[in-house]
């Protein structure tokens with residue numbers, strides 16, 4: 445805890461004074477353009493890897509970057525998606541999986557989770573990805589995990605599109621969906637091409653999109 449308190453003091457002394465105008469502007473309003481959904485993993489920092497400032501990303505983080513399908517008893521993720529899309533009017537949603545994901549490792553290796561009933565229940569929202577991954581042959585455990593991480597991103601993009609607010613915004617041409625996988629060791633990001641269902645380097649193909657109705661603004 446000492447490190448966190450020292451961090452607060454450093455923030456107040458260094459980072460905050462550099463952004464006083466920004467924080468004054470943000471003190472009563474926010475207009476984030478993107479809802480970024482990723483894992484709770486301590487190594488995945490949305491603002492760091494996308495180099496975004498406060499006010500620019502609306503974020504959901506949970507074990508396995510999961511979005512439960514919309515249903516009769518919507519939970520916290522559903523409420524946050526709805527608020528981001530219907531109230532804040534985000535134009536893009538990114539679902540970002542990552543390398544060495546503990547949640548995806550548990551699923552892909554079929555580890556017994558009897559002692560983790562809440563985790564086991566939560567990860568059932570990735571069941572369609574699990575069965576697809578299990579139906580495939582994998583050269584190694586690492587390949588099995590890598591494939592699981594990607595299938596999960598695809599599955600969660602499908603789940604996301606069961607949400608009424610998301611479907612409406614898509615129908616109105618106001619919302620683009622992106623599926624990314626972040627590699628912790630290299631810092632590289634792969635993006636899902638919705639037309640081919642393949643993940644490709646985002647650096648080499650910055651226009652890549654999973655479900656887009658409008659072209660991504662040109663990236664230098």
Ligand SMILES: [Zn+2]
Nearest residue numbers: 483485545546
């Ligand atoms: Zn993870």
